[in-house]
Structure formats: structure tokens, C-alpha cells
């Protein structure tokens with residue numbers, strides 16, 4: 001069963017600056033939930049608290065009954081949380097497959113000695129993990145690039161490798177931080193379709209942090225909008241899109 005992600009009353013301060021101010025929202029099981037807002041609204045701060053990189057000053061984050069606040073990132077992977085960051089944390093000299101297998105290693109059980117001795121069960125398990133990693137790459141449209149070093153790929157494909165690595169932990173919840181940042185319009189709309197397919201095919205929850213309102217409106221089930229660290233709207237895309245405070249926040253930023 002896919003658990004609910006609950007973000008409860010998160011406040012995050014950097015010295016005198018309040019990056020998040022009492023932010024709450026819920027990602028329903030199996031839904032694609034977008035967290036949007038203009039520059040500096042606090043989206044990445046919120047993502048970083050949820051994914052364990054920042055410690056909240058106040059508030060907590062729960063996946064089902066399990067409190068995530070303060071949990072180490074590798075424990076989160078074991079719990080079924082896959083994360084893809086704004087600046088893909090990949091190993092550029094390694095191939096696409098090796099990078100995706102790195103995500104897979106959060107699931108492998110073989111100890112050091114078993115691996116060093118190439119025990120038959122570790123060889124079998126490794127083969128199974130490789131097959132699954134290939135399937136995930138096929139699903140994300142990068143199956144033809146398995147043996148290409150990440151450094152040789154165009155930007156849009158690198159992002160897909162990062163998402164594949166996040167999916168390799170077989171997550172129940174996928175956290176995506178501005179996956180379309182730096183992409184052109186065609187790459188962005190391809191990626192939006194892929195993210196939508198991930199939700200549909202895998203049935204997992206996705207929290208998508210995104211600056212581009214256009215990208216999320218067509219694919220999100222629900223949208224939370226931040227501005228200056230505060231939640232200013234939360235609801236289905238069509239409601240949020242016509243919310244006067246949201247329009248003001250976005251137009252205000254564009255005009256600035």
C-alpha cells in the first residue's frame with residue numbers, strides 16, 4: 001500500500017531569514033502533487049527538508065506513520081523514497097547503467113565478503129538488479145544509452161538518468177526537484193509526459209517541485225503554492241490557477 005506523505009507546520013529559518021513559514025500539505029497516495037512558487041518562494045528549502053538535507057526549525061514530515069524529520073538519506077531510500085535533485089548527483093564518468101545501478105544498491109543485501117567472493121546468490125541477485133535497471137531505463141526512454149557515459153549526454157537525458165536512478169530504489173514516493181530546469185520547451189513537455197506515465201504505470205506518489213506553472217498544470221492532481229515561504233494556495237490545478245493570490249504572486253515576480 002502506498003502511504004500518504006504529510007508535511008506538518010514546517011518552519012525553516014536561516015539566521016534572520018524565514019525560508020518556510022508554517023507550511024503544511026498532504027501528498028495523497030498515488031497522486032502527482034506539485035509544489036510551485038516564484039523564485040525564492042521556498043520550494044527547494046521545502047524539498048530539502050522533506051528529503052532530509054535540511055533540518056526543520058519547527059514542524060515535521062511523516063510518510064504514513066513513520067516520521068521522516070531528521071532521518072538520514074540512506075534510511076529514506078530503504079523506506080521507499082526516491083529523490084532526484086536539481087543538480088543531478090550522478091557520476092559523470094560512469095555509464096547510464098552503472099549510475100542507475102548505484103540507486104539499486106540501496107536494495108542489495110549482499111555483504112562485503114559475499115560480494116568479494118562472488119557467491120552464486122549475489123551473482124543471481126546482481127543479474128536480477130541489472131535487468132530491472134534496464135527496464136527502468138527503457139521506461140524512461142534511455143534504454144538505448146545504457147553503455148554511454150553520462151558526461152556524453154545532452155542535458156535532457158541526464159535528467160532522465162537521475163530520475164531512473166531515483167526509481168531504481170523501487171520507491172513508493174518519488175521526490176523531484178525542478179526536473180525541467182534548464183530544458184527547452186520540447187524537452188520540458190516530453191518530460192512532463194514521462195512523469196505523468198510514471199505516476200500512471202507505477203502507481204506511486206510523486207512530489208514535483210517546479211518553478212514552471214505551465215508544466216505542472218497539465219499533469220498534477222493537486223498543487224500547493226508557496227510565496228515568501230508561506231503556503232498561499234492548495235487545491236486542484238484549475239482552482240489554484242485562478243486564485244487571485246497566486247496570480248498576484250506570479251505576476252508580481254514577472255513584473256519585478
Ligand SMILES: Nc1ncnc2c1ncn2[C@@H]1O[C@H](COP(=O)(O)OP(=O)(O)OP(=O)(O)O)[C@@H](O)[C@H]1O
Pocket residue numbers: 014017018019037038039040041042043044045046211
Ligand atoms: N542554505 C541557505 N542558506 C541561507 N539562505 C537560504 C539557503 N537556502 C535557501 N535560502 C533562502 O531561502 C529562501 C527560499 O529559497 P529557496 O531556494 O528554497 O526558494 P525556491 O522557491 O526554491 O527558489 P528558486 O525557484 O529560485 O529555486 C531564499 O530567500 C533563499 O535565499
